[in-house]
Amino acid sequence: MRCPFCAHDDSQVKDSRPTEDNAAIRRRRQCEGCGARFTTFERVQLREVVVCKSGDRREPFDRxxxxxxxxxxxxxxxxxxxxxxxxxxxxxxxxxxxxxxxxPSARIGELVMEGLRQLDSVAYIRFASVYRDFGEARDFEEFASSVRDAALRD
Incomplete structure (x- = not known):
């Protein structure tokens, strides 16, 4: 693993442990060149996924x-x-x-919207304002009203 401080190619793993949700392995490393310590995370990648963006652009999925x-x-x-x-x-x-x-990037955006809706209503509205490209204060008001109405129904 390349050192983020001096770009030396070799580092030694000092400690490994799973993360709290067991979705990754946290590794503490020490650079053999400069001696600096840093942390890396190892995650399972099931497959290579390409994100289709607007304008026919494509790029690899980037966590x-x-x-x-x-x-x-x-x-x-x-x-x-x-x-x-x-x-x-x-x-x-x-x-x-x-x-x-x-x-499609729109599918990822919808997944984020759904997750944030369940996590925190303010974060949900913040993300929606960028994702849905709100142009005026009225757009915020209408969206916030729909979020409030949905919360009252639940």
Missing amino acids: SKLEQSVALAVRKRGIEQERIDQLVSGIQRQVETSGESEV
């Missing part, structure tokens, strides 16, 4: 992009990192087990 999007939506909401990781892992698992080698 870190999904993590960034969710992290931005839940920022300063006091949600435990473990719950966020479970949400991201669940979405990744759904994408990889769908049986499709190509998944």
Whole structure:
């Protein structure tokens, strides 16, 4: 594993343990070049999935992009990192087990929306504002009203 500090090619694993949800292995490593310590995570990848974006662009599924999007939506909401990781892992698992080698980005967006709706209504509205490209305050009002009405029915 390449060191993120000095780019040396070799590092030694000092400690390995499963994460809380057993979806990954957390490894503490030490660089043999500079001696710096860093953490890596090893996850199962079931298949190579390509995301079909607008304009006929295609790119490999990238878990870190999904993590960034969710992290931005839940920022300063006091949600435990473990719950966020479970949400991201669940979405990744759904994408990889769908049986499709190509998944539309809109499908991933809908999975994120559904997960955030169950996790936190403010994060759900934040994500929706970007995903659905709200242009005016009225768009927020209408969406927030529909979220409130749905919560009252449940």
